[in-house]
Amino acid sequence: MVTGRYLNGGELPMEAVEQRKIIKAVRNEPALAEVFKVPILSLPTSLLFVVFYVGFGATTYMYLQGAISWPLVIVANAIFIYISFTPFHEAVHRSLSRVNWINETLGTMSAQLLLPGFNTSLYRYLHVLQHHQHTGEADADPDVPFLIGSVFTRVARWAFLDVLWVRYYVGAWTTRPVAERVRFSVGVLIYISVLVIGFTSSFINEFLVAFVVPCLLARIALVYLFAYIH
Template identity: 30%
Template sequence: MPDPGIPVPRAATPTLLLYVGSLALWGLATWLLLGAGVTPWLTVPMHAAVSFLMFTVLHEATHHAAGRLTWVNELFGRLAQPFVAGFASFPAFRHIHIEHHRNTNESRDVDPDAWTTHGPTWQLPLRWMTQDFYYAWFWAPRIRRRPRAEVVETVALAAATVGVVGWALVGGWFWQLAVIYLIPQRIGITVLAWWFDWLPHHGLTAHHPDNLTNGRDSRPPSPAPTRGVEPARRPSTASLHVLAATNAAPGGMPPGARGEQRRKRRN
């Protein structure tokens, strides 16, 4: 990977502040609903915004861009994950997301995000709404090849999620759980899938060898090339994030990437 020349601090202050601000917004929305009796029509969008914002923290940690220190990424990835998809673990999400970058715009058998772009038009809103469920479907058949710690953490969180929902049903507070967590999270995931999966990838095919530039770039076009000089292909904004994160990681790879490569060679 080429060095993009982007320095990464020990801990990325904007990412950490985004987490703190999102957590504060979640606390405010929860208090407004439970303590001040404010209508869910106001608090549900606030909680949905938290899911959207927390995904940014989760995404940065996934690419080892929340800071140069590995433990910072591991910690904030796990702290942000419950606000995006509580039944999944951060290591499982990281594996799934990196598979998307490796196989961008391929079939959904190898690119999990293709679930939101490859399908009949009338199904797309439902697919956006269920992107995280497809992630689980994508990950489950690979469970035997995943690290034991990742499997244990993922299964434990999934079981805990089922337990909390069951407890809410029995305890009579399922409605509160729904308007604070379940409904806003579903809205957040729908917007995320539409914005970051469907918009940049729909209608495209996998044609670049490195799959780093398989997306639409909304930035202004590059200046016209000089006559007789072939223009260099400009990477997309997303690919710059990948390059920065990869170079920020110890050894030039995100945690677990080398192990992933070794496992793929053996398989």
């Protein structure tokens, strides 16, 4: 269950509103304005966006053509999917672009290999408004389940983190804006569609090798490095 007092129709907890006022005041200091200025488009992060999509597409194509082995495509695609989290995370923190629609669009596109159907605003709620505001609080931090339980339980949760986060969001359903709930619902339908098509097609083996297994490995590595040992 998600706790806390909310303002703005459930958009922000009260303590987050106060913290944002402080952050805004600091950022408006003339001496620090240039430091905090977000570019129209962050070139290093945008380059990663190109690298992981082109890399994933190229290795998958080579695997389908028989040019590389299945172990190689699993490792390579896991790395590319892992990399995709960086532009997604930057967009969630509004650091990818100061142009809102560019930031949100590229962020959502970055999520599709790691978390099909997820969007920037959904993860912003989970990561910024909940995880950062309630780090370590068992009843409010969506990342706490990654840290508890047996080794097998933890690794399984890392691999299927999307299930945990979807369940968490559903638990906070009535507190979230309608537009965000609509995007969430559309995303879930997209995700289910991808899985149904992939597992019922004649290319199920290729789907598993080039996408499903690399995706699960990337998630395990990501949560271990950024949530568990951190």
